[in-house]
Amino acid sequence: NAGVMQNPRHLVRRRGQEARLRCSPMKGHSHVYWYRQLPEEGLKFMVYLQKENIIDESGMPKERFSAEFPKEGPSILRIQQVVRGDSAAYFCASSPGLAGDEQFFGPGTRLTVL
Amino acid sequence: QQQVKQSPQSLIVQKGGISIINCAYENTAFDYFPWYQQFPGKGPALLIAIRPDVSEKKEGRFTISFNKSAKQFSLHIMDSQPGDSATYFCAASRSARQLTFGSGTQLTVLP
Numbered sequence: 001n002a003g004v005m006q007n008p009r010h011l012v013r014r015r016g017q018e019a020r021l022r023c024s025p026m027k028g029h030s031h032v033y034w035y036r037q038l039p040e041e042g043l044k045f046m047v048y049l050q051k052e053n054i055i056d057e058s059g060m061p062k063e064r065f066s067a068e069f070p071k072e073g074p075s076i077l078r079i080q081q082v083v084r085g086d087s088a089a090y091f092c093a094s095s096p097g098l099a100g101d102e103q104f105f106g107p108g109t110r111l112t113v114l
Numbered sequence: 115q116q117q118v119k120q121s122p123q124s125l126i127v128q129k130g131g132i133s134i135i136n137c138a139y140e141n142t143a144f145d146y147f148p149w150y151q152q153f154p155g156k157g158p159a160l161l162i163a164i165r166p167d168v169s170e171k172k173e174g175r176f177t178i179s180f181n182k183s184a185k186q187f188s189l190h191i192m193d194s195q196p197g198d199s200a201t202y203f204c205a206a207s208r209s210a211r212q213l214t215f216g217s218g219t220q221l222t223v224l225p
Contacts, residue, residue: 004157031210033212033213035213035215041217041218042120042203042215042216042217042218043158043203043213043215044215045212045213045214048211048212055211056211056212059212091157091158093213095210097210101146101148101163101207101210102148102160102163103148103160103213104160105150105157105158105159105160106157107156107157108156108157
């Protein structure tokens with residue numbers, strides 16, 4: 001009964017490179033949420049996805065950031081042309097959706113942009 | 115209107131004491147109020163949650179008190195232990211959508 005899995009746990013990128021973060025939800029969960037946590041701050045919502053659909057991306061920066069949750073495989077958060085300000089911990093959470101509100105978080109991916 | 119305000123920013127409690135963290139919200143459409151515990155380098159872990167139709171929920175040493183008219187809710191940790199030292203976040207959501215988090219409270223329980 002594995003929890004939410006995220007990889008990689010740590011990712012180092014140079015400015016201008018691409019970062020690709022992966023999230024596998026808990027078994028039976030069809031809803032995925034991405035949050036970003038800057039140092040010493042709370043978590044900020046980025047995007048909410050269901051299989052093959054983006055439900056709400058109101059927290060996503062307009063440029064360079066994209067997310068997907070394909071029919072098969074993990075959810076992907078993609079950051080193109082990273083800048084130093086993208087350095088943060090990125091957390092994925094999953095929930096069963098209509099069957100419950102509880103969101104369970106993964107261990108996070110800590111992105112460092114040099 | 116989506117904000118959740120949390121206080122205090124940090125809290126120091128003696129072992130065996132009661133830790134109290136408070137949150138206030140603005141959006142009356144919120145219908146789910148969880149608390150999360152986060153240790154350094156880890157993801158947030160769901161502690162306890164409440165809905166607006168009850169005023170209190172208790173699970174072990176953790177209790178949520180909810181005041182719908184004041185739009186406030188709080189976490190009480192009874193018999194606080196050094197192992198409870200962590201950052202605690204309140205949050206709120208509407209209709210199983212995204213969580214809006216408070217800014218966090220760093221709790222230190224002294225042995």
